[in-house]
Amino acid sequence: MKVLVTVKRVIDPYVKVRVKSDGSGVETANVKMAMNPFCEIAIEQAVRMKEAGVVTEIVAVSIGAPQCQETLRTAMAMGADRGILVETGTTDMQPLAVAKLVKAIIDKEQPRLVIMGKQAIDDDANQTGQMVSALLGWPQSAFTSAITVNGDTADVTREIDGGLEKLTIKLPAVITTDLRLNEPRYVTLPNIMKAKKKPLETLKPETLGVDVTPRLKTLKVEEPPKRSAGVKVADVKELVAKLRNEARVI
Amino acid sequence: MSILVIAEHDGKQLKPGTTNTVTAAAKIGGDITVLVAGQQCAGAAQAAAKIAGVKKVLLADAPQYAGGVAENIAALVLTIAGQYTHILAPATGFGKNFMPRVAATLDVQQISEISAVVSADTFVRPIYAGNALATVQSADKVKVITVRATGFDAAAEVGNEGGSAAVENLAAAPDTGLAKFNGQELSKSDRPELTAARIIVSGGRGMGSGENFKILEALADKLGAAVGASRAAVDSGFVPNDYQVGQTGKIVAPDLYIAVGISGAIQHLAGMKDSKVIIAINKDPEAPIFAVADYWLEEDLFKAVPELTQELG
Numbered sequence A: 001m002k003v004l005v006t007v008k009r010v011i012d013p014y015v016k017v018r019v020k021s022d023g024s025g026v027e028t029a030n031v032k033m034a035m036n037p038f039c040e041i042a043i044e045q046a047v048r049m050k051e052a053g054v055v056t057e058i059v060a061v062s063i064g065a066p067q068c069q070e071t072l073r074t075a076m077a078m079g080a081d082r083g084i085l086v087e088t089g090t091t092d093m094q095p096l097a098v099a100k101l102v103k104a105i106i107d108k109e110q111p112r113l114v115i116m117g118k119q120a121i122d123d124d125a126n127q128t129g130q131m132v133s134a135l136l137g138w139p140q141s142a143f144t145s146a147i148t149v150n151g152d153t154a155d156v157t158r159e160i161d162g163g164l165e166k167l168t169i170k171l172p173a174v175i176t177t178d179l180r181l182n183e184p185r186y187v188t189l190p191n192i193m194k195a196k197k198k199p200l201e202t203l204k205p206e207t208l209g210v211d212v213t214p215r216l217k218t219l220k221v222e223e224p225p226k227r228s229a230g231v232k233v234a235d236v237k238e239l240v241a242k243l244r245n246e247a248r249v250i
Numbered sequence B: 001m002s003i004l005v006i007a008e009h010d011g012k013q014l015k016p017g018t019t020n021t022v023t024a025a026a027k028i029g030g031d032i033t034v035l036v037a038g039q040q041c042a043g044a045a046q047a048a049a050k051i052a053g054v055k056k057v058l059l060a061d062a063p064q065y066a067g068g069v070a071e072n073i074a075a076l077v078l079t080i081a082g083q084y085t086h087i088l089a090p091a092t093g094f095g096k097n098f099m100p101r102v103a104a105t106l107d108v109q110q111i112s113e114i115s116a117v118v119s120a121d122t123f124v125r126p127i128y129a130g131n132a133l134a135t136v137q138s139a140d141k142v143k144v145i146t147v148r149a150t151g152f153d154a155a156a157e158v159g160n161e162g163g164s165a166a167v168e169n170l171a172a173a174p175d176t177g178l179a180k181f182n183g184q185e186l187s188k189s190d191r192p193e194l195t196a197a198r199i200i201v202s203g204g205r206g207m208g209s210g211e212n213f214k215i216l217e218a219l220a221d222k223l224g225a226a227v228g229a230s231r232a233a234v235d236s237g238f239v240p241n242d243y244q245v246g247q248t249g250k251i252v253a254p255d256l257y258i259a260v261g262i263s264g265a266i267q268h269l270a271g272m273k274d275s276k277v278i279i280a281i282n283k284d285p286e287a288p289i290f291a292v293a294d295y296w297l298e299e300d301l302f303k304a305v306p307e308l309t310q311e312l313g
């Protein structure tokens, strides 16, 4: 079974982001970038399924600037067999356009399973996987924490607000990953070297016939209001007194 | 303008985020219709009819809507989507699951988790774990929007018996047959739901074990509070996944949030920093959680928490 995995290049989750002073966006120049953590989980899942003999080939896809090549190389160092970069001129790639590009690649590649992150930690949109699935008319399992493939179907466990949910979905299908699906491996130096020799194809949105014009216009980006500095209390007694007499919340 | 709000419910009652979503709809302005889809959910439809500002309730009662399977809910919404200028749902696990399917099928760019309405086509949404707020304007014909409950007050209930809005039946769309619902494992608790609680007591890795969460539960019971957790506490297996507060868990904004043994990573702060009053208990004076806390106590939690429970007695 062939699996397609999407990987997004984002600002490293542990970097403190700074809003640009002109309100046009967030500072990305000279900022440490990384693979979106949910996409790491997606690649890890595919690699584990390949190691278990369920998957035969893993194709990693990234959409964005030429630097997304690095993200694809990381995916290949983790175990993806090859990479496809859709190089876009615009930096403002919105989920609907990404979903259409991913669908176009799926039409070409014909995977049985598509694994995506549940959320990109930059736009926090949480929609691309569900969109890809809808565009294809395929079933989806969003926020997945376990998956077992049984021939033409997959049994999945999803994280929902009240606990867990179980579904059986027909294949082909789109899965989006939640945090508890697995713990991604670290890439090793020999694997980084090996990844350099794996094939990486570059495409353009025009060749895929997809219009990527943004539908949402960002009018401004600003910092959220700051909380005023709090006070340190000496002990529990003082804390309770403050809560009762000052904050009046209990 | 005509707005469709898709309700989240348990068959009998509406889930907390739904009424906040109606408030967001009211801010956009126009006639508000609420869709209640499920199996044996007439009770929830009656509850929806009582929300102030709701003009009409559509009830789609069919077995394929049990469990809120995304493919089927989206297919149903799409049968009536053409009648509305805006389609809204709460940005909960339920809404996030099916709404992008609606948007993609309509060829619309969804606007996720809005926290404010500027005008009928312009909205504010947090990005980068709430470290930035983006004001975005949509050029799409239909606006497909998920709503962050903490950004909007809950819409009031109008008192009159039976509700004021008319409840109409909506024909079910055929079962897509794409996914089979095999049930849910819901964590049982007598405590309030996290997203509806007035007070939340949250524990982190510092709790050390699931067993130790008992001291937090004792505190929560005294306060009538819900219990939450950091990702580290969930990943370590101390508590179930649905306790997680944060960028990728639940977004909460209670009157009082008590963070115990939580360092205050940006991903955690993203889920709770809009709480009215924040208390942090941590033994590390450098813990970043102290930067957002109104009151902070630098102490061992195993001493402070039982003492706090005692003191409140």
Ligand SMILES: Cc1cc2nc3c(=O)[nH]c(=O)nc-3n(C[C@H](O)[C@H](O)[C@H](O)COP(=O)(O)OP(=O)(O)OC[C@H]3O[C@@H](n4cnc5c(N)ncnc54)[C@H](O)[C@@H]3O)c2cc1C
Pocket: A013, A037, A038, A121, B203, B204, B205, B206, B207, B229, B230, B231, B232, B233, B244, B245, B246, B247, B248, B249, B250, B260, B261, B262, B263, B264, B265, B266, B267, B268, B271, B281, B282, B283, B284, B287, B299, B300, B301, B302
């Ligand atoms: C993609 C992604 C998504 C994430 N999403 C979330 C999310 O939604 N929610 C979330 O919470 N995290 C999330 N995280 C994880 C986040 O980055 C942190 O790792 C996590 O919040 C840390 O949890 P913690 O504060 O409990 O643990 P730690 O950072 O280990 O902190 C434990 C704290 O307990 C204190 N402590 C220990 N013992 C005691 C004691 N006896 N008495 C008092 N204090 C004590 C320590 O001083 C320390 O400050 C996410 C991370 C990533 C990469």
Ligand SMILES: Nc1ncnc2c1ncn2[C@@H]1O[C@H](COP(=O)(O)O)[C@@H](O)[C@H]1O
Pocket: A006, A007, A008, A009, A036, A038, A039, A061, A062, A063, A064, A093, A095, A098, A115, A116, A117, A118, A119, A120, A121, A123, A124, A125, A126, A127, A128, A129
């Ligand atoms: N530009 C992109 N390149 C590759 N994958 C993407 C891109 N944007 C989104 N995705 C995938 O879609 C998931 C959800 O993203 P989002 O809907 O933006 O929160 C991510 O975790 C990725 O797997």
